Amino acid sequence: MKKFIGMALATSLMLGTSVSAKAEETLALVISTLNNPFFVTLKEGAEKKAAEKGYKLLVLDSQNDPAKELANVEDVLNKKISLMMINPTDSDAVRSAIKAANRKNVPVVTLDRGANGGKVASHIASDNVQGGEMAGKLIVDMLKGKGKVVELQGVPGTSAARDRGEGFNKAVAMASGIEVVASQAADFDRTKGLNVMENILQAQPEINAVFAHNDEMALGAIKAIEAAKRDILVVGFDGTDDAVSAVNEGTLLATVAQQAAKIGSMGVDVAEQILKGEKVADYTPVALKVIKK
Structure with a gap:
């Protein structure tokens, strides 16, 4: 023992x-x-x-x-x-x-x-090029290959912003009827997403869809769109809890979810x-x- x-x-x-x-x-x-x-x-x-x-x-x-x-x-x-x-x-x-x-x-x-x-x-990391392409293809499909779209970019100089933008633009370029009418940085920030989207809405009388490089900018863009009383599809990126809730509520079309x-x-x-x-x-x-x- x-x-x-x-x-x-x-x-x-x-x-x-x-x-x-x-x-x-x-x-x-x-x-x-x-x-x-x-x-x-x-x-x-x-x-x-x-x-x-x-x-x-x-x-x-x-x-x-x-x-x-x-x-x-x-x-x-x-x-x-x-x-x-x-x-x-x-x-x-x-x-x-x-x-x-x-x-x-x-x-x-x-x-x-x-x-x-x-x-x-x-x-x-996630394959951000592939994710941007997934978002672009979804928008092209929803618009049936014809419409005017906006791209809200992340922080310039980050690989995520570069790659998501590359994938998105590759997808929409495949559809001859899709025109990107504005592409501006909002630094992955919700408030900046709201402010940048407000300015774009004033400058562009026709917008059918928005791709935001992350969910925070997408959620900011939605607030600007709701305030302007316009009907525009929005797709985000990241799959955050707030974005998933917005998808379930019907205010956000989709989010490309990272883990x-x-x-x-x-x-x-x-x-x-x-x-x-x-x-x-x-x-x-x-x-x-x-x-x-």
Whole structure:
């Protein structure tokens, strides 16, 4: 009996040592903004997975400011972190932050938005080109290949805005009867989506549909359209809770749904593989789907 207790105690101590050693591993998540439900969900997905795996996770909000982002990265690099996950504010501007991590030999994983420079161990995101194309095809089908459409763009310089726009324009270009009458940036922001859409509505007497690069802008656009008492189809992108509710209510035609929590969760999974010295894919796609009533 004493021998059994001794063995159990030894096993317990070994397990305790293993868990506490892993708990000392700290990951950082530098996120573009937490003033957006999509990125809040992404953060929560990463936090849940990190807790399950026994990692400490530092989360810093860049508030959509590349200068703040660089300061955040410099801050976490001065701490003892094993790996940095980053959701860039801008795919070009983030190069300096990634190069700073490279100099410290801290592996980098990008989430949702890619980086146009620096060494990145892996990128995890939805196929934004495909998603934009899905939105464009839906609009073309709903308008039966004829009509005037508006594109509300995300933050200029982000890979998400570039890729979603590329897919959307590819789809609508296939229909000779579709004309894009306005294409303006509203920075992935609901209030800016409202304001930009108000201006477009004043300038364009005929609009049949709107594609917004994210749900926040789509929901802002809907408010402007309702105030103008016009009947215009709106398609968003991300699949946030507010957007799904709007689809169910019939005010939003559809949203191309990303799995934000899964992107965050997979970020931690890939981080663990990297820390174990395992080979990881340069790019891991996360599936998309169209949610409509």
